[in-house]
Amino acid sequence: MNLQVEDHVTKGTIFPNIISRLVTDESKNDPLLDLQLFMPPLDESSSLSLRLRALPLQIVANLPFLLGLSDFFAVQPVNLHALEDAMINALSSARQQSSAAIADALESHK
Amino acid sequence: MSVSGIVKGLLQKYLGKYIKGLGSNDLALSWSTTELKNLELQESLFDDMGLPMVLHKGFVGNLKLVIPWAQLATLSSKTKIVIELNDIFAVAVAKADVKYDAEEERKKARAAKDKLVQAFEDQRKKAMKEAEEAAKTGDQKAGFVSNLIRTLLENLQVTVTRVHFCLIDNSSVPTRSFVLGLYLEELKLLSVKPEDSDAHIQDSSSLSFMKRASLKGLALYINVTEKGADKRIPPKRDPLLTASEAGIKQMLIDRMDPSRSNCAYVLRPTGFDMALVFNSKGTVKIPQVQVNLKLSVLALELAKAQYSCIMGLLDTMSHYQLYARYRSFKPAALKVARPKGTHRCMLWWTYACNCVRSDLQLKAKRRSWTRVLMLMKAKKRYINLFFDALTSPKNKALKEAIRKMELTLEANEIIHFRKVAYTKWEASPHAARAKQSYAQKALGAVKSWIPSFGFGTSKTEETTAEADEDWDKAVETIKQSTVTADYQLKHAKDMALQLVLKLPRIAVSLLDAGPERHPIVTLAIEGLDFELIQRQKFLALRLYVCTSLANILQLSATVSSELFQNFYLLCLNAYVQHIHESAS
Numbered sequence: 001m002n003l004q005v006e007d008h009v010t011k012g013t014i015f016p017n018i019i020s021r022l023v024t025d026e027s028k029n030d031p032l033l034d035l036q037l038f039m040p041p042l043d044e045s046s047s048l049s050l051r052l053r054a055l056p057l058q059i060v061a062n063l064p065f066l067l068g069l070s071d072f073f074a075v076q077p078v079n080l081h082a083l084e085d086a087m088i089n090a091l092s093s094a095r096q097q098s099s100a101a102i103a104d105a106l107e108s109h110k
Numbered sequence: 111m112s113v114s115g116i117v118k119g120l121l122q123k124y125l126g127k128y129i130k131g132l133g134s135n136d137l138a139l140s141w142s143t144t145e146l147k148n149l150e151l152q153e154s155l156f157d158d159m160g161l162p163m164v165l166h167k168g169f170v171g172n173l174k175l176v177i178p179w180a181q182l183a184t185l186s187s188k189t190k191i192v193i194e195l196n197d198i199f200a201v202a203v204a205k206a207d208v209k210y211d212a213e214e215e216r217k218k219a220r221a222a223k224d225k226l227v228q229a230f231e232d233q234r235k236k237a238m239k240e241a242e243e244a245a246k247t248g249d250q251k252a253g254f255v256s257n258l259i260r261t262l263l264e265n266l267q268v269t270v271t272r273v274h275f276c277l278i279d280n281s282s283v284p285t286r287s288f289v290l291g292l293y294l295e296e297l298k299l300l301s302v303k304p305e306d307s308d309a310h311i312q313d314s315s316s317l318s319f320m321k322r323a324s325l326k327g328l329a330l331y332i333n334v335t336e337k338g339a340d341k342r343i344p345p346k347r348d349p350l351l352t353a354s355e356a357g358i359k360q361m362l363i364d365r366m367d368p369s370r371s372n373c374a375y376v377l378r379p380t381g382f383d384m385a386l387v388f389n390s391k392g393t394v395k396i397p398q399v400q401v402n403l404k405l406s407v408l409a410l411e412l413a414k415a416q417y418s419c420i421m422g423l424l425d426t427m428s429h430y431q432l433y434a435r436y437r438s439f440k441p442a443a444l445k446v447a448r449p450k451g452t453h454r455c456m457l458w459w460t461y462a463c464n465c466v467r468s469d470l471q472l473k474a475k476r477r478s479w480t481r482v483l484m485l486m487k488a489k490k491r492y493i494n495l496f497f498d499a500l501t502s503p504k505n506k507a508l509k510e511a512i513r514k515m516e517l518t519l520e521a522n523e524i525i526h527f528r529k530v531a532y533t534k535w536e537a538s539p540h541a542a543r544a545k546q547s548y549a550q551k552a553l554g555a556v557k558s559w560i561p562s563f564g565f566g567t568s569k570t571e572e573t574t575a576e577a578d579e580d581w582d583k584a585v586e587t588i589k590q591s592t593v594t595a596d597y598q599l600k601h602a603k604d605m606a607l608q609l610v611l612k613l614p615r616i617a618v619s620l621l622d623a624g625p626e627r628h629p630i631v632t633l634a635i636e637g638l639d640f641e642l643i644q645r646q647k648f649l650a651l652r653l654y655v656c657t658s659l660a661n662i663l664q665l666s667a668t669v670s671s672e673l674f675q676n677f678y679l680l681c682l683n684a685y686v687q688h689i690h691e692s693a694s
Contacts, residue, residue, distance in 0.1 A: 087462035
């Protein structure tokens with residue numbers, strides 16, 4: 001049972017594993033995460049019982065890796081759709097503002 | 111009606127929406143076995159789904175149904191209901207390329223309205239059925255329908271082989287065109303005898319029935335092509351759009367072979383093996399529903415271009431549904447044009463003005479006194495007509511008059527009027543008479559069809575009493591026992607549902623934009639086990655996860671010398687030994 005995240009962005013890094021498991025002799029065969037949720041528990045001592053056991057995990061992150069990741073997910077929205085949204089919203093809000101202004105003017109005229 | 115006429119009617123009713131020509135007179139159908147070859151999919155396949163795509167070509171190679179109609183009531187474990195579907199291929203095109211058709215849009219709007227009204231009718235029928243069932247509380251005998259459904263499920267064998275769906279999109283992402291393909295080699299849902307089960311299902315001696323589902327060769331790919339810098343040159347058409355029927359089939363079959371195709375996989379061919387146990391017997395050691403799911407290795411790869419295409423497609427889908435009502439105002443020039451030049455800017459602003467104006471007109475129309483007066487008159491007339499149609503359901507003239515009135519009304523108005531009409535009808539003596547007559551007819555039909563096959567009988571009173579006694583004992587044992595985590599995990603007598611999932615390995619890779627697809631980051635999780643258990647008669651859920659993730663509750667940061675070389679180093683070290691023994 002293992003979890004490993006490897007960094008291929010940072011060349012020559014001394015930490016190629018972003019996330020890795022810290023293995024000790026005691027915890028070699030234990031699961032990394034053991035979660036038990038009882039709703040309600042059999043002894044009815046409460047309405048919910050949560051049991052959580054976890055083992056240590058090492059997470060290392062560096063700037064080039066984070067930048068590489070953010071660059072991957074940076075996707076521009078389609079221009080035409082954004083334009084269409086913006087124009088229709090602008091016109092509707094302008095119309096609402098003008099009708100509110102007319103109502104206000106009528107109110108103050110009285 | 112002839113035998114083939116009945117089968118044809120059933121096929122048309124359930125599959126006619128998806129497959130062409132099932133109502134044709136040329137179809138030669140037999141009573142128990144129906145086999146149809148070389149069928150075509152309907153062009154309107156995606157209309158109901160509200161997806162921005164149209165079917166270019168779609169085929170079904172073989173459809174085989176084996177239904178022993180005469181033996182449905184006495185189905186033994188040897189008789190099987192077989193459904194086989196082979197070679198389903200479909201090529202769809204993104205809808206931005208499709209021209210606006212006013213008549214087509216009107217038809218779709220009408221169909222959408224009918225669908226809403228039908229949904230209301232279905233909901234009403236369901237509520238009535240539930241009320242009837244609730245009235246029968248205390249009667250433990252299983253009904254004819256529930257027995258029949260159970261028998262059908264028990265004997266059902268479904269096999270689907272070679273399915274390939276392909277979407278060609280040239281419009282969602284301005285700089286790219288892409289082909290998204292999803293295929294599977296084989297899907298099987300088979301009944302399995304308890305003695306055939308392996309270690310996958312433990313203690314299967316006293317099961318009601320057991321099904322096994324397996325899926326092989328499920329894959330998803332996205333082939334991306336960059337458009338040229340010169341926008342005057344139209345992008346090259348995908349060969350799937352120009353090929354003949356046989357050519358399309360061959361191309362799609364070739365792509366399904368990973369060793370021969372050059373598809374850029376997002377999900378590499380994978381599958382699963384699933385065992386389902388349905389156990390309707392009262393006192394046994396295994397849950398009422400047990401699902402054991404063994405997944406194959408999951409390998410996911412995503413390049414930046416593919417990610418951009420997925421996001422573009424999702425954006426187009428949401429935009430298509432959001433702005434569907436404005437489609438008629440949009441000039442063809444604006445579908446692909448960026449706002450350059452005064453003329454195009456004017457077109458864009460005119461389009462935006464028309465959109466806003468249409469919303470205002472719709473609001474004004476709904477609030478106008480003319481419409482309010484029309485609705486008042488229509489309400490009285492519609493309710494009376496609908497009431498008359500309920501009392502004399504065979505009157506075609508009434509149905510036609512209702513249909514004509516519904517053309518001018520909106521879906522919510524129709525539903526409101528129908529609700530009033532139903533209330534009026536249920537309070538009338540006609541409703542009671544109709545219910546009595548229906549019950550007598552139904553009883554007569556069932557009696558004449560099923561002579562005495564032992565249907566409708568289930569547990570005797572003795573068995574029920576025995577089951578209750580066992581249940582009381584089980585509850586008592588649970589209460590008296592020392593409750594420990596191990597006891598709770600091992601104790602299976604009170605389970606209603608058990609889901610066990612085993613996943614040997616998940617590998618996720620993000621790839622760079624280059625042709626060699628070098629990885630940027632890779633994630634690997636090995637040995638993921640998941641177990642979900644629900645205890646019956648308790649609103650209780652037991653969740654046992656044994657996985658390779660960690661929680662982060664203690665934090666320690668370590669700074670190394672790399673910080674001085676413009677690298678941040680952050681070590682998060684998380685460790686939790688115990689979370690409470692007794693709840694607060």
